[in-house]
Amino acid sequence: MDIITDYQQKSDFAQNEADKYKQLANNYSLYRLGVFGLFILAVCIAVSLDQIVIVAISLILLIFWFSWLIKKQNKYETLKNYFIDLKKVTDNEIDSIKSCANMYDNGAMFNNDAHYYTSDIDIYGNYSLFKLINRSATFPGMVKLAAWLHKPATKEVILLRQQAVAEIAGKNDWKLDIQAHLLFSLKQQKEQIKNLLAYLKIPVKINGEKWLIVYCTLAPFILLATVITGVFYTKAFYFLPVLGLFNYRQSSSRSDIVDKTDLIAGRIGATLKHFVQAFKSIENEKWESVYLSGVSSQIKNINGDAISFRISQLSTLINKLNSRLNLVVDIIMNVLFVWNIRQIIAIEKWKLNNQESLETAFDVLAEFEAVISLASLHINYPEWTFPQIVDGAGYTLSGKNLAHPLINAGKRVANDYELNDTFKIDIITGSNMAGKSTFLRTIGINTVLALCGAPVCASEMQVSVITIITYMRIKDSLNESTSTFKAELDRLQMLLKAVETENKVFFLIDEMLRGTNSVDKYLGSKAVIEQLIKKKGVGMVATHDLQIAELEQSHPDYVRNFYFDIQIVNGEMLFDYKIKDGECKTFNASLLLKQIGIDVEA
Template identity: 40%
Template sequence: MVKTKDSVLTGYQNHKAVQQELLKSLKSKLNTISFSRLGLFVIEIILIALIINFGFSLLFGVLLFLPLIFFMYLVKKQMDTQHLLSYHTNLLWVFENEINVIEGKTNGYANGDSYDNEAHHYASDLDIYGSGSLYALINRCNTHSGLALLADNLGRPAEMGTILARQEAIQEVVQEIESTFTFRAELQGHKPTQIDVIIHKLQNQLPEQLQFTRHRFIRFYTAVVPLLSIGTFILAAIYGGKVWNILSVVLMFNFIFTLSQLKKINAVYLGFSGSSGLLNAFSSAVKWTERKDWKSKYIIDFFSNDADKGVVSGQIKRLSGIINAFDARLNMIVGGFLNLFFLWDLRCAIRLDQWYAASATELVHGLYRISQFEVLISFATLSHNEPEWVFPELSSTFKLHVVDLGHPLIAEARRVVNSYDFNAQPTADIITGSNMAGKSTFLRTVGINMVLAFAGSVVCAREMQTSIFNLLSYMRIKDSLNDQTSTFKAELNRLKMILDSIDRYPDALVLIDEMLRGTNSKDKFLGSRVFIERLIDRHTPALFATHDLQLSEMTEQYPVAVRNYHFDIQLAEGEMKFDYKLKDGPCRTFNAALLLKEIGLTLN
């Protein structure tokens, strides 16, 4: 069966229905556990009341202890069920989000607005970051390093070898797209900065904070205290009398001993609080990356620093278990009991020190690997959701050939595609045309698809062959009151950036949309002409959109180095119609007079 966008959408909708049924079942199970816990709590209160009324006996001691054991079992059961509920809620969100994206609604992942920079060579002009951007369309990352890595991939062209390797890796991940939803659900709902806090703690704070746990007495007493406490309790239950006093002394000593180390314990615990779920999710995500038999070299290189593939997920899982046990202190009843009988906080701190000595070194790299996979999954999801888009062919010689190239941020129903080619040698292609006819959109269409191509992604085209270019754009020029910069000065600054860059980058491609808008028409024409001549002199290819028809006459002086294209309008009974199709030659039909007439101004 040939995959289409409609079949992809249907697949997501089916997944959504399955998750909704699972969530109903889990919520019912969670309610049952909650009522059972409440029942055990009531039983415990009744037993305490009976002891107060009738005095303590061995039978009451056993009966008092059993509900507590079952209560702790139900706490564990509830935590497991809550984890499943959270996971399937996240998985439902993943499928609903993909449905929204395909239907043209907002992607729920970060839009990358923090990476936008007007000084960037092309990012602001081509809508790479921010609301409604390419980043907002592609992003499926939840970690801070994943978000930054994706931004970097879209912010500069990779080398040809890297691009080809990414293409191969993305295609491999597309084959595993169903399992990537599990990977994403595990990470969904966690703040990107949470894992950074943990990494900082592991690298910079924990070694010193754990030093107190290596004291011989602390290690010895923490090891024997369970036997001492439980043994004394059993003897007290059997023999009663003064043995209960001995148990009281043991428990009081445990309380004082824990209190004496509380400040150091709290320092160790700070930063880990409540992170068990996050670490468990990361463990599952890393395990997914480890259990696949990856074939592409790009992915295999992610594991180059691991002594044994598969070890990192186990290390994170153990850390998650330690933090989960540590979190028992958050429940006053359970934490109080565990510390009195087992010195629970100290025991967890010692386990953390043992884990750190054996496992911390590889952990950071394993966590970064998650970010690397997040980026690949982002591009793979785009490829899966857009089955008609293609991976471009890369050329080592100067080339651009596109067939049915469209803008990826324009809805498919409204998208108009164009075909276009470079000559064998660089040219300055001057594109004239009416207002709103499609000149600016075409420039952005070429540029944004190149950004996709140079990141290793699929492109919005039926066919694309291209060499690798350093894109330089001049489109949305803004003045700045804060910097005391007029529009004309801002234009000059942008032109200087382009001129400096074409001297540094022999593979530059310049995209210009209506140059020198901040000055008079004569200087605008002369400045545009001399700028195009500089590009010709440097053999730098350019797409130059303009309303100035005089520039199209440059083909008379430069018949090989300058080409003319245009977008026009069709007039039918006084109505304007746009087909947004690129055509050869300069434009002959303009619409300014018609537009002015609509607001009450008539040109003679």
């Protein structure tokens, strides 16, 4: 509740600031109207007094005053929008804690039924780990986070990420600030950054580029020299229309090049301003952790300039090119300064000098978004812990009060589990709905969190760097003409191959070979487990088949039995969802069938 109270205070502050700057922006809009009214009044006075000088002076004052008012109004509009976004990201954290809601992408696009574990333990999708933790607004940030969840990192990287996550968790105001700056990206096309980087790598060829570069530099001076000459030699003014027409012709004859540049880059001028603020947030913060200081150093002082300054330059150049959208301004600026070609040349020069640094910069931003996503868990759930990553020839996966992070804190049941530097296969038996599948997913999802550098939903956890492989939600496929049994065989083949080729595979199997008869199911399951024992496989097998539990007798040093049971009191089933040593003796299928009107005994 303390963190929710803190978020609520931040949300209220952001709302108050947004309202304040909205009012200021509205005031300056009225001021602009007032200034225009004063100009009309000055024109009326000038007409009545027959003083054209008053109109000229008023027009000059109007331009400067109006420009200043627009600048101030835009500043307040920007601040208003920032605080609106800050409130949104803050309220999102409250919603996430209370109901696991999240306005960021749930990562469904990354789901892959053929992956070792992502489908079976709810890594992506509407009710998933990705939805819980994702705070990446940019597509590269989401891709980076998905890559971290797709496979375990090395021990060294995990420890470095843990330090980075802890550091950002201690800078929650900074975290919310950069999220607010990047929130706009949620509404952008997923390929916006990819398209920008691709555009930077493609040079634009301009006909007569070499002499145009020289002429565009000299054009303003030629214009000024003509005007000054005209003051002393009136006939020089006759050259001005010819010069203006020539300048305009240079731009209009190359309009296809201008249109092509504007099509790709013209829409991102304002977008880049948001990225400038995000990069400034990273550059201006002092980072203590090795991971973040190393990553952030890649965008600080590249060739003497911070990346935020360079992106700001590009944003300014693109916005200057965008002035062509106003027909009157477009004509005037091209007549006087060959404006469009001047900006195209400047943009191409910027691209030549900065394309590599910009690609690096957006990769750095993606790294920060991924770390920020993991840090949200550490901030919102301070009772969670960072796991200890251990070495050893055997497998370690132990924890106290391990619980499923996607189950509401008031409803989830925690369990202890211990596997310390050894090789074991655990058979888990139990009644329907007693908690076997949820326990397997609890082990799997917390291990994925642990091995990407995040805190886990437990009070204590030790884990080796292992590769999780699951066998749970086996589905048939009409498109591929695959039956459930065939799909199960394919999954088993993948598991057996991975045990031989991957480093430290830990499998989670929930009810093996469901697509066949009970006899073949038992014999097949027994054969698979015995083959896994021969291959020194390690993992868990949940099953309703008590005969599988008898493998502990033939392999006492390798197989362990655990179970989940129920208590039946006055015909009612009571579940405690606690794992216990041994084989299950109480089952509930008959009672469940009886509750829907089917008497098994009859």
